[in-house]
Amino acid sequence: MSENKRIAEELIKSVGGPENIESVTHCATRMRFIILDEEKVDKESVEEIDKVKGAFFNSGQYQVIFGTGTVNRIYEEIAKFDLKTSTKSEQSKEAGKKGNKLQRAIRTFGDVFVPIIPVLVATGLFMGLRGLIMQEEILALFGLTTDDISANFLLYTEILTDTAFIFLPALIAWSTFRVFGGTPIIGVVLGLMLVSPALPNAWGVAAGAEPLMFFGFIPVVGYQGAVLPAFIAGIIGAKLEKAIRKRVPETFDLIVTPFLTLLLMSIASLFIIGPIFHIVETYILDIALFVLGLPFGLAGILLGFFNQIIVITGVHHIFNMLEIQLLENLGNNPYNAIITSAVAAQGGAALAVGLKTKRKKLKALAMPSSLSAFLGITEPAIFGVNLRYGKPFLMGLIGGAAGGFLAAILKLAGSGMAITVIPGTLLYLDGQLLLYILVNLVAIAVAFVLTWMFGYSDKDTQKEHA
Incomplete structure (x- = not known):
């Protein structure tokens, strides 16, 4: 029996068996179950399964985090069982029947805007690349100046950057x-x-x-x-x-x-x-x-601290509209510059746990989870490591506030939206790249040091692993 098949069997058993699963689907990082009876779910057993980086109930679904790539392979094995599989949109409709009115409204808002985001991400990258190639220093490497750029080429770049917003x-x-x-x-x-x-x-x-x-x-x-x-x-x-x-x-x-x-x-x-x-x-x-525009970097402190708390609630997609409006009206996105520090900081906290712990399974979970956060996806780090032990998550919030403060003070602003940390560098190629790297490093360093010193100890979690 393959490892992924074994994991699929254990997962199905731990959530109450096939008879307790109304439907199952997956997204980029998570397996998503609609469960008939939540009390039949053995949450501790689920989190002990190999490759599982965390699990939680949210938006009418039981979401099990595996991470990018892994989730697709586990789903392939689960799909071989006699279960009702569905598309994400179909399951969203089923999940939409659960939760209070505010949760359903926000979930619906996200369902509308999430499919549009890839196009806006591409547009932001086009803006970043245009900003890069139009810098005098870059043109000088090829013996060119801005006067040497043809009007037709500029028109083409406008087609790339303006079409989605028009x-x-x-x-x-x-x-x-x-x-x-x-x-x-x-x-x-x-x-x-x-x-x-x-x-x-x-x-x-x-x-x-x-x-x-x-x-x-x-x-x-x-x-x-x-x-x-x-x-x-x-x-x-x-x-x-x-x-x-x-x-x-x-x-x-x-x-x-x-x-x-x-x-x-x-x-x-x-x-x-x-x-x-x-x-x-x-x-x-x-x-x-x-x-x-709040003075003294207050916006960066507030948004950098609370961003990942909002992510936990699942209502963060409501800010998509804000980012779109910022890009449309300002031509840049200062919100992205702040929240990237919040994402990076959670990765820094998970990295500290991974390097400090002597527990092999936790180390094997925390290290890739931190890498996932540095690639812009914080769920494995948050639900698999930081939030599970509490203090690392808090230290990550403080790191996010520190990085956000610096981003606000430096008036950093990206050319697009929806990507952060390492992939987000492509939004800051217009002369802001070094400042962007500095902001992320500060957020990571603050979260890492605080977690190392005050946020995690194997002794504090001895009971959980006994």
């Missing part, structure tokens, strides 16, 4: 329709209507151009880069489509349903939803900028 409402409306049960292609078209070239460009209006005035008092503009108008329009549009479809005879459904949905939603989006929620979005951005 058509962002279409991406958001598509994803929202998909999550709320509408027809995604209708969502795409509705989103494209919000950025139609027939409308005054949002950036042009911001620079002083006049919006279109309907009925003498309703300003109508394009919503390039906007988030909330497309999100709200997507929710209402998906529900409207389903309501229309129920009332239209099947013979006419193909013609009538999309026609009425797009007609009614275009009117509502351009004349009601857009103007109102564009103002709401502006206020949200102003609040975010106020917090990020």
